[in-house]
Amino acid sequence: MDNLKIPEHIAIILDGNGRWAKKKFMPRNYGHAQGSKAVEKICEEAHRLGVKYLTVYAFSTENWNRPQDEVDALMKLLRNYMKDCLKTSSKNNMKVRIIGDISKLGEDIQNSIKELEATSAQNTGLNFQVALNYGGRDEIIRGMKALAKDLMDNRICIDDITEEKYTEYLDTKQIPDPDLLIRTSGEQRISNFLLWQLAYTEFYFTDTLWPDFNKDELVKAIEYYNSRVRKFGGIGSE
Incomplete structure (x- = not known):
């Protein structure tokens, strides 16, 4: 690890909880519960390795289309996770931020999110x-609406609008773009995740199902990242 360049920001699409549970002849909700435990472990390992930012895709705008009993179970799991995260963030000195449109979540979940963010700030x-x-598209549209309102209220003018200015209207403002995106379970798509922010991110896909993703798998992803030549549109060094 001493010879590896550690990504400043890693983003992860947590995929494969349901398939992991099915392989063990357990209900999908069991897989989601085990997946949340894997998140806590990877947070600890990422921090030990020197990662400064870690972003996980926990519930998308499209996930509401899943069977209602699964959505209800995910919301129950989320409520418990918010409580646990309040403790672990304090124990591990971790700053937690929620990205997405939380107005669609239950009022108690919204209150837990506000408490968690304030406590860990x-x-x-x-x-x-x-x-x-x-959802990446939803985030961009919400950002456009906020920017348009500022234009109409004369808080900014058209010439003020640049890429850097627009990022101030995104959920990830003040957070650097991901250096590395990891997706588990063998799927090779970004599923409407961080569409603006992933412009020059390196992608790593693994067949490992999320509940089985551990430190060794994280190191493999970082080793792959180190094999890439990041050019950012330029020529780079070969």
């Missing part, structure tokens, strides 16, 4: 972002 360890009711 001054922590100086890992910056941990959780995407809840998040």
